[in-house]
Amino acid sequence: MESIKLLGIKITPGTLEEICREIGCLAGHKRQSFIIDANVHGINLAWQLPWLAEFYHRADLVYVDGAGVVLGARLLGYHIPPRQTMADLGWPAVAHLAEKGHSLYLLGNPQGVAAQAAERLKAAMPGVRILGTHHGFFQKTGPENDAVIAKINRLRPDVLMVGLGMPLEQRWILDNYARVDARVFWTVGAAFQYWAGVIPRCPRWMAAHGLEWLFRLLLEPRRMAKRYLWGNAVFLIKVLQERRRLAGAAGPPSGKNHG
Numbered sequence: 001m002e003s004i005k006l007l008g009i010k011i012t013p014g015t016l017e018e019i020c021r022e023i024g025c026l027a028g029h030k031r032q033s034f035i036i037d038a039n040v041h042g043i044n045l046a047w048q049l050p051w052l053a054e055f056y057h058r059a060d061l062v063y064v065d066g067a068g069v070v071l072g073a074r075l076l077g078y079h080i081p082p083r084q085t086m087a088d089l090g091w092p093a094v095a096h097l098a099e100k101g102h103s104l105y106l107l108g109n110p111q112g113v114a115a116q117a118a119e120r121l122k123a124a125m126p127g128v129r130i131l132g133t134h135h136g137f138f139q140k141t142g143p144e145n146d147a148v149i150a151k152i153n154r155l156r157p158d159v160l161m162v163g164l165g166m167p168l169e170q171r172w173i174l175d176n177y178a179r180v181d182a183r184v185f186w187t188v189g190a191a192f193q194y195w196a197g198v199i200p201r202c203p204r205w206m207a208a209h210g211l212e213w214l215f216r217l218l219l220e221p222r223r224m225a226k227r228y229l230w231g232n233a234v235f236l237i238k239v240l241q242e243r244r245r246l247a248g249a250a251g252p253p254s255g256k257n258h259g
Contacts, residue, residue: 001061004080006073007238009046009053011038011062013073013080019063019089020096026060026184027102027158032177034059035186036170037086039066040213040235041227045167047238055170063089067210068232072239076246085212086191087201094121097159098128105152105182108136108163109192117195131155136164140172149179159184163192 001022003012014022026033036042036059046053056062064070064083073080097104106114114133121128132155138144152160160182162169169187177185193199202215213232217224 003062004073004078006038006069006076006078007043007047007242009038009043009056009062010059011064011069011073013064013078014084015081016084016089016092019061019084020093022061023093023159023184023186024096024100024102027097027100029183032182033061033184034173034177035061035063035184037065037187037189038062038069039064040068040072041066041231042166043069044231044235049167051174052167052170055174065089067212068235070210072235075239075243083210085207086188087194087207087212090188090191090195091121091124094128095125098125101129102158103129103131103155104159104161105131105155105157106133106161106163106192107148107152108134108161108165108169108188109190109196110198111135111137113196113198114163114192116198117192120195120197131157140168140175145176149176153179153181156181158182159186161186161188161191163188163190165189 001012001014001018003010023035026035034055036056038056046056064080065085066083070080070083094104106118108114112135114135118130118133121130132151134148134151138148160180162173162185164172166187166189169189173185173187190199194201200219202212206212206215213228217228
């Protein structure tokens, strides 16, 4: 898949079908690869954390998960496909992996959630191969971390889905991927909680208008206020500054259609 740079961060826009197909291809490779989503919160963090920006740069697939990123790209002259949130992408991607015979391991989220998500996936997709699960509340260094890695290595999943929250999940992967016997490391945030039914899905009418952020803000106002109210404003200001810079220099990107 072709990538573009958005404010210095690499993203690989694509349709749902293209992203599922790319995930399946990566799972079939012998080399290790990273998959991460690109949303406003992640890009804001990458500006503050050089190692996270490097994670984005090294990732093999950076799919767009956020209406703000789509808007930012279009303001800078890129015509990219609509965003693909984990709520929409997750199940089709897992189904595609199941069709290809690839195995999964679910790591992260609160105690019991990954296991519950795995049971729901298995019930909906009898052919899915989920080799194991483990919650995310373990020490990320030392003997406890070693035990989690040893458990994963005994099972050797093709795809390790890591749901520790951003940026902890990316930091854990960078610190440990060389020791983990998995092909694909896919950061998935709170996906298991959605799949398990712990967190309600955004109403379709809100999702259709790019208002998932507002739905999450209403659910968790204290935790999400800074991320969405302040974070969205910072991102938009940077996009407009870049737009002005491009207009005064060589002009905006060619407007090439991506997807």
